[in-house]
Amino acid sequence: MxxxxxxxxxxxxxxxxxxxxxxxxxxxxxxxxxxxxxxxxxxxxxxxxxxxxxxxxxxxxxxxxxxxxxxxxxxxxxxxxxxxxxxxxxxxxxxxxxxxxxxxxxxxxxxxxxxxxxxxxxxxxxxxxxxxxWNLLDPDIIEWRAFGPQRDDQRRELNELRWTIEPLAARLAAGHGREDVQQRLVDLVEILSHALAQGDALTFSRADAEFHGLLIQVAGNRMLDHLSGIVTAALQVSGGPATGCERPTEASVAQHARIVDGLGSGDGAVAEGAMRQLLTVHPEVERVVPAPREH
Incomplete structure (x- = not known):
């Protein structure tokens, strides 16, 4: 062998x-x-x-x-x-x-x-x-950069990219309600809450990745849909705690729930605002994007 x-x-x-x-x-x-x-x-x-x-x-x-x-x-x-x-x-x-x-x-x-x-x-x-x-959007290259000397640059770039993509996806998804998807997102919020209470960071990260990937897929924009794999890769290799929200907290679970509420009521502005609040957790991102607006 x-x-x-x-x-x-x-x-x-x-x-x-x-x-x-x-x-x-x-x-x-x-x-x-x-x-x-x-x-x-x-x-x-x-x-x-x-x-x-x-x-x-x-x-x-x-x-x-x-x-x-x-x-x-x-x-x-x-x-x-x-x-x-x-x-x-x-x-x-x-x-x-x-x-x-x-x-x-x-x-x-x-x-x-x-x-x-x-x-x-x-x-x-x-x-x-x-x-x-290099194809820097390739999921393999994202992972390899995340564990190499370019790790800090990779994290910053991924966070900036997510901040650009996901608020728009949340707004668009509010206009594409599907009962089965809506129920799955509700279930995922419950899983996030339970994982947080149990201190289960791995389950939290898996649920978080599915939540964000699913949201992009139901936005109704096929070009955005092609980027869902990039977001999933970003969530899996973000560095530190393997969670898209960086730190599993009650506040992050609450923002996920607020996104789901916005989708359920068809209020794209609420869903978008909650997503911006959820993603604005990195100082380097805050330097290049405006603070989220309250709705």
């Missing part, structure tokens, strides 16, 4: 990184530490020491098997700066270091190329691309 395969098996977690579907969250048996127990893969050894350093914190691969693990490790190394811009990536060397086939290396590099992290050109080979070429 290869080193990479061994790492993949030993770092598997009892609960995956996805969210429970509608109606399942309140009975989902969450693991105690979905982020904290992640283990980095073995470092590459040899003359190319910078090619041997993996990212500071390994995350669960969205792919399967060796291919997904290799994408994860190379992606983290690029985003962390361990593999700098214009660094050549030699497939034969990668295959030898990670003990994987040329097919696995080739497919992994294609995935990274689609994310804007590398480029492959005839007579030049595969090289790492500068950060200006």
């Amino acid at each position: 290869s080193t990479l395969a061994h790492t993949m098996m030993t770092t598997a977690r009892s609960a995956d990184s996805g969210l429970a579907g509608p109606g399942e969250l309140d009975r989902y048996p969450y693991a105690e530490a979905p982020m904290a127990d992640r283990v980095a893969a073995p470092a590459w050894e040899g003359a190319d020491s910078d090619l041997g350093r993996v990212g500071r914190r390994a995350g669960g691969s969205r792919g399967r098997g060796l291919h997904g693990q290799l994408v994860q490790q190379l992606g983290q190394m690029i985003v962390s700066g361990d593999l700098g811009a214009d660094r050549p990536l030699v497939p034969e060397e990668i295959g030898q270091r990670f003990e994987v086939s040329r097919t696995v290396v080739r497919e992994s590099l294609r995935v990274l190329e689609a994310k804007g992290l590398v480029s492959a050109r005839p007579n030049v080979g595969t090289r790492v691309r500068p950060v200006s070429d």
Whole structure:
């Protein structure tokens, strides 16, 4: 068994990184530490020491098997700066270091190329691309940046992006009432309240992520709907306590409930105002956006 395969098996977690579907969250048996127990893969050894350093914190691969693990490790190394811009990536060397086939290396590099992290050109080979070429809205890159040296910038940028997207989504969602969605949002507020009372930060974060993702999906704007994955990624890797509201409090639960009330009554202004209040928790965000208006 290869080193990479061994790492993949030993770092598997009892609960995956996805969210429970509608109606399942309140009975989902969450693991105690979905982020904290992640283990980095073995470092590459040899003359190319910078090619041997993996990212500071390994995350669960969205792919399967060796291919997904290799994408994860190379992606983290690029985003962390361990593999700098214009660094050549030699497939034969990668295959030898990670003990994987040329097919696995080739497919992994294609995935990274689609994310804007590398480029492959005839007579030049595969090289790492500068950060200006990366797809910074890709959920994998969001996660890798969140656990690397760009963590603070990532958090600030995600919070600013959410502040731009979600108040509008809340306003629009108030005009697209669906009874099943409305009931699920009500249920999620109850789950948030119960999780807060129990001190269950993980359940709180999962419910929070589903709440915000669902809200964007029902806003009735297909372009906003495509951004729901970005918001979900932001909630999952926001840093510190893994919650979109940063700190589970009675006030944050109350704002969630106020959003639901606005949606139920079709009052977009109330829903939007409550969302702005909920999201304005970071000083760096407050510097670039106006204070929320009371309605």
